[in-house]
Amino acid sequence: MLAYIARRLLLMIPTILGIMLISFVIIQFAPGGPVERIIAQLQGQDSSATSRISGGGSDVGGAGQAQGGGAAEASSSRYRGAQGLDPQFIKQLEAQFGFDKPAHERFFKMLWDYARFDFGKSYFRDISVLELIKEKLPVSISLGLWMTLLSYAISVPLGIKKAVNDGSAFDIWTSAIVIIGYAIPGFLFAILLIVLFAGGSFWQIFPLRGLTSEGWAFMPWHMQIADYFWHLVLPITAMALGAFATSTLLTKNSFLDEIRKQYVLTARMKGLSERQVLYGHVFRNAMLIVIAGFPGAFIGAFFAGSLLIETIFSLDGLGLLSFESIVNRDYPVVFANLYIFSLLGLVVNLISDLTYTWIDPRIDFETREA
8 A cells, every 4th residue: 555655646746747837838828917917007007917918929928938138129029018118127027027037947946946835925915925825725724614514414314315215205306406406506596695694685694795703803712603604604505505416416326326235135134124234234335435535525625615606705715816816917826826736636636545445445456556
């Protein structure tokens, strides 16, 4: 097993390198860039990256493939709207963002820094990227953790109940409800919850924004906990609506597959009750795939979350941070998020595989690879 873990860890290195290289190359051809954003602000234009159109192929995406030489006019002409600005000022902007170096130098420097978890500073916020990510972590942890736990708390009992009552009216109706809930976009359900319970048109029961109320720091500890969960009710409900659908059907099908096996028939012939058969024999085998998938489900909810849910409920998490960084071409934040998400995703995949072997020692990935 140690050899298998070592191989998986070593394979993470080329995987991360490939992800970062492809992303870096794509960024070179993405429209707009931080230099263009500064120029647009100086010209009094809209600085939003979503409203700018790149001026021709010579920009190379505004990612600043400056070669550090040539005439001053050539330096300024690469950027749309730079006409009339001091070429030396344009060069200073390029140097400030590191675009005065060739692309390959910038890429290898980024890899060296990231290997030491040095992500630099945000282009447009006076704060280090790592501190910025730490600042957004509480929101993402709250959404990811509680949504995953809630979806599993619903899907596992419901899936078992549906498997035991396969083909019954309960199974049919709950399947219809699960599929409908999965089909409804979370942001539409979030709007419905706001209209009904957050002062939209009916009741003012839950708060509309944030994770805590004003003066939260001065509340007693039990009131802080209550206030925290009070703010989480609506966003977590909106996110969990479709999250438990896949787990529910996966749990049901896994239990149905185990119930039909020979060892279950043997256990029943020995006179064991249905409860003893279900929870003494079937449960462990049937829950293998469900439990082993928990780390991946959590990390997916933790990082992916829901950008629209965060926006609707004014929750400033990693999803919103990543989106805003892409829009504003804040490349240090973009690449740091990508690097961290990719690295943790690979680690969680390894943990999921190890969880299989922990739940069922009969599974041996090292033997299968051999």
